[in-house]
Amino acid sequence: LCSPLGWQSPNVDSENILLEYFKKEKDIVSILKNSSGEKFEINYDNHVKMNRKSGELSTMTIENQDIHSINTTTDCLISKVNETVNKICQQKHDYNLTYFHEILRIIEEEVKSEPTQKRYTFTRKYEIDLSLYLFQRASVKFKEMHKAFKRANDPVHYLQCKKDDFFMSFKISCQGATSIKMFVDFLWKKLTPAVSSTIRKNMALKIAGDIRTTCRAFSENRANLEKHILISLAEEENFDNYCQYLHNPRIIF
Known part of the structure; x- marks a missing residue:
């Protein structure tokens, strides 16, 4: 845009x-x-x-x-x-x-x-x-x-950032089979961020599932969650926090 x-x-x-x-x-x-x-x-x-x-x-x-x-x-x-x-x-x-x-x-x-x-x-x-x-x-x-x-989105900046990658690809293609170790290192460098991101994403889903299973407040619908939040706020006996939640519920999270 x-x-x-x-x-x-x-x-x-x-x-x-x-x-x-x-x-x-x-x-x-x-x-x-x-x-x-x-x-x-x-x-x-x-x-x-x-x-x-x-x-x-x-x-x-x-x-x-x-x-x-x-x-x-x-x-x-x-x-x-x-x-x-x-x-x-x-x-x-x-x-x-x-x-x-x-x-x-x-x-x-x-x-x-x-x-x-x-x-x-x-x-x-x-x-x-x-x-x-x-x-x-x-x-x-x-x-x-x-x-x-x-x-x-600047082509010059993009090419500048990718310069090392392009050079490594060219070097690997020129050296052939003798560059297997270099290729593995290059591949590992590129795969590590993607693998880490995927692991974090999957773990987040698993943790969320465990929370829904083990925590009663998160095990049902939104109305049930809000009920537990209101009970928790009432137990704190802090009227300011209660008012803040009514005006801006997201502040609790």
Whole structure:
């Protein structure tokens, strides 16, 4: 997958995408220009708007439960974006500007999720500041991903890496039967990584099978596993861990 418009720096793409996405916001050009996006800290006055009390004109006051919920939601959102970016990089494709749109989609879904709408809502400034932070982090990885893709698909680089192999093959073909030992060494060098990978893969399947057989929590379906997880969390008597699991179940694994 290549960028549809050809290669362009992720930094440039990220700025253009944010300008388009937040184009209705006042002074967005100045905000993007003056913000480095290197870190993100929650400012409850600027990033959160408390809702009005039911049937009243006055707004709710932020409480500890709100602060905990806000921090948990933010941590889960950042974790989800980081996980998405890492998965993209693992695919070993070339950089594509649509990856930034995927990040925005995740942010929008989390910000507008039902749990965050009851007592408070996140402001647009929260979305802007958090998007800047996440885009900045993603840009670094997307640059590295592009460089890796370019190296892997560069014919000159590929031939340079294979130079020793080609020379060894040529040497073996020239020396004939007297080069059996050399051929065995060459073959062993090439087979060892593949054999090791196959062994690890098969062992992983065997270990997973043994776990399902010997561990009751893993022996049935997903609902049964979740039941055991909830029981374990309840036995710990740690409410924070319990809340984290409800917001982001993958954190347990």
